Amino acid sequence: MINPKMSNVHFSRLFIRLFFKLLVLTFPAWGILFFTVLMLGVLFSVTEEISFFNSLYFTFITAMTVRYGDITPDTDLGKVLSVCMGIFGIVTTGIIVAIALQALKMAYEKSNKNANREQTTGDRDRRSL
Template sequence: MHISYARNVRREFYKTVWFYFRVVWPIFSLLLMMVVVLGLIISHLEEWSPFDGIYFAFVTGLTIGYGDLVPKLATSRVLAIVLGFHGILMTAIFAAISIRAIEVTAQAAKSDE
């Protein structure tokens, strides 16, 4: 495989990712905003700094879960569950875009041969 061919395949992949990301951007941005807002609400309830709340939101939403920040209040825990669902949806959308971009790129590469 030539380097220029590989470069063209990568370029096609990123163009396709960008195209589909623009299509789902309204949904993705709403989910992203909800993760930040829920993190800020939880930080307020738990008396954490806003940065800690946003950090907690993304660590929880991306299902990493380090455990360094743990909500103690029942309301915060329920919001953390909602936060987890929003994070799973964001991850699923990004994964779907990536898979679709791989499919389109593979079809384009196959037709170029």
């Protein structure tokens, strides 16, 4: 149970702070994957002869596994690149979700640790009276 004395705003701030701290620490892992997806998008732009911005749009929509269908690959290499974008996107998303869950766990544990410390201090104060 989350510390009832800790407000939702405080817990949310703690979670967000831990989430971004973990994002920075794990940047090499998800950063390489993100960069790879971007490079696949550039290669897709050249292969399919579409604008750079349309290619980036297609890349992120594919990596997030949304795929609206407004842009589709016409060449075999474009289709292979699309599959790679999807796979790298799923892995990148999985890493970021795992980071979020770890930050949530750490925030929960820290709030319980603070609650236990406050409870112990309160018990000691009551015994001294």
